[in-house]
Amino acid sequence: MRVAPGQVFIDEGGPADSFFNVTAGTVRLFKLLPDGRRQITGFAVSGHFLGLAMSSVYAFGAEAIDQVRVCRFARPKLRRLLDDFPAMEKRLLEVASDELIAAQEQMLLLGRKTARERLASFLVAPSRLSVACEHSRMRLILPMARNDIADYLGLTIETVSRTLTRFRTEGLIALPSASEVLLLDVPALRQIADALN
Amino acid sequence: MRVAPGQVFIDEGGPADSFFNVTAGTVRLFKLLPDGRRQITGFAVSGHFLGLAMSSVYAFGAEAIDQVRVCRFARPKLRRLLDDFPAMEKRLLEVASDELIAAQEQMLLLGRKTARERLASFLVAPSRLSVACEHSRMRLILPMARNDIADYLGLTIETVSRTLTRFRTEGLIALPSASEVLLLDVPALRQIADALN
DNA sequence: CGTACGGTTGAGTCCAATCAAGCAGCGTGG
DNA sequence: CCACGCTGCTTGATTGGACTCAACCGTACG
Numbered sequence: 001m002r003v004a005p006g007q008v009f010i011d012e013g014g015p016a017d018s019f020f021n022v023t024a025g026t027v028r029l030f031k032l033l034p035d036g037r038r039q040i041t042g043f044a045v046s047g048h049f050l051g052l053a054m055s056s057v058y059a060f061g062a063e064a065i066d067q068v069r070v071c072r073f074a075r076p077k078l079r080r081l082l083d084d085f086p087a088m089e090k091r092l093l094e095v096a097s098d099e100l101i102a103a104q105e106q107m108l109l110l111g112r113k114t115a116r117e118r119l120a121s122f123l124v125a126p127s128r129l130s131v132a133c134e135h136s137r138m139r140l141i142l143p144m145a146r147n148d149i150a151d152y153l154g155l156t157i158e159t160v161s162r163t164l165t166r167f168r169t170e171g172l173i174a175l176p177s178a179s180e181v182l183l184l185d186v187p188a189l190r191q192i193a194d195a196l197n
Numbered sequence: 198m199r200v201a202p203g204q205v206f207i208d209e210g211g212p213a214d215s216f217f218n219v220t221a222g223t224v225r226l227f228k229l230l231p232d233g234r235r236q237i238t239g240f241a242v243s244g245h246f247l248g249l250a251m252s253s254v255y256a257f258g259a260e261a262i263d264q265v266r267v268c269r270f271a272r273p274k275l276r277r278l279l280d281d282f283p284a285m286e287k288r289l290l291e292v293a294s295d296e297l298i299a300a301q302e303q304m305l306l307l308g309r310k311t312a313r314e315r316l317a318s319f320l321v322a323p324s325r326l327s328v329a330c331e332h333s334r335m336r337l338i339l340p341m342a343r344n345d346i347a348d349y350l351g352l353t354i355e356t357v358s359r360t361l362t363r364f365r366t367e368g369l370i371a372l373p374s375a376s377e378v379l380l381l382d383v384p385a386l387r388q389i390a391d392a393l394n
Numbered sequence: 395c396g397t398a399c400g401g402t403t404g405a406g407t408c409c410a411a412t413c414a415a416g417c418a419g420c421g422t423g424g
Numbered sequence: 425c426c427a428c429g430c431t432g433c434t435t436g437a438t439t440g441g442a443c444t445c446a447a448c449c450g451t452a453c454g
Binding site for chain 3: 431436443
């Protein structure tokens with residue numbers, strides 16, 4: 001199934017009749033408040049499972065950031081698949097367990113870290129697949145916009161922008177273009193992320 | 198296994214060699230930053246599973262709030278148990294899935310809700326087992342201190358206190374004692390919690 | 395060339411944090 | 425029994441980091 005950029009293919013509160021496996025592109029997962037405030041709970045890239053919530057309605061929405069491809073399984077089909085391959089269940093438990101750990105890390109970030117620490121954590125997150133990586137440097141391509149980063153980190157777009165330019169003036173990063181970040185001092189950023197100062 | 202109040206029985210970063218099932222009391226699960234900032238990621242009461250993280254080290258700490266009893270399984274024993282009873286695996290997946298949903302809800306709270314909304318959410322949370330419940334009122338007994346509530350909601354103890362007294366002056370709650378809360382207008386609190394105003 | 399959109403930058407505000415007293419409950423020991 | 429100190433909670437005054445509001449900039453695109 002192909003999903004165009006900006007298209008919502010899971011809507012929060014809707015009947016959870018399907019299960020997805022992302023095979024290409026980047027997806028944002030989010031929750032909304034009635035007045036429009038949004039919290040992005042995570043980004044899903046190739047390989048991620050979506051909608052493994054064993055509940056009747058989706059607890060979050062999912063929207064394609066760029067061109068996305070997903071494998072869609074109807075819920076009964078998934079059930080049969082799980083019955084036929086018990087190893088699949090074990091795998092899903094592992095995945096859920098990893099996501100739980102990531103979620104707890106994110107709670108720490110949202111509840112207790114400063115804007116500076118949040119941005120640093122975001123940049124050096126292990127999930128962030130670097131394009132190029134030489135000694136203590138790394139080149140990142142961010143598929144998401146500032147808006148998404150802000151809603152992921154519990155900040156505003158302005159604070160994200162300001163904090164990034166501050167990192168730039170401090171020589172910690174470079175910003176060749178809006179969607180590209182060069183980490184010039186990964187150890188320093190990691191130190192900020194973990195509040196070791 | 199009995200755990201005395203205040204005793205840490207899972208420490209973050211320690212080798213994850215055991216799996217626990219809480220059978221009595223209340224446990225706080227938390228993550229720490231090097232400078233002492235704490236985020237409580239959840240409270241576990243009777244029936245909750247702990248340490249199902251399929252990783253080699255615990256991603257969070259666990260500490261008894263009051264007198265706690267837990268069932269402890271060594272990791273290999275759990276493995277055998279899962280192999281013998283595949284239904285157990287299914288059950289664990291359900292549990293993990295539910296916790297993931299709760300974690301996402303908490304991310305929304307921590308990232309986007311105001312102090313007022315956070316406290317209201319905390320008070321009317323479905324997990325909160327009411328002692329007495331008549332029409333739109335409810336009596337709660339909180340096993341945790343203000344400190345724990347603050348660290349759970351990403352606030353300070355002072356803000357928790359102030360917000361609760363504000364609810365009191367507004368006639369939404371009563372505070373017979375520090376560990377007791379009477380919800381006088383659950384619908385109104387629910388409305389605040391979900392930002393429907 | 396003009397418009398639109400995403401990002402940056404600046405000025406001012408505000409909500410929650412910090413700093414600092416006070417207060418109430420409670421177990422201890424004189 | 426009551427002063428004492430301890431601990432947890434509340435309340436007040438002030439600060440500050442992130443938000444809000446607003447202008448500006450640059451790139452993409454019709």
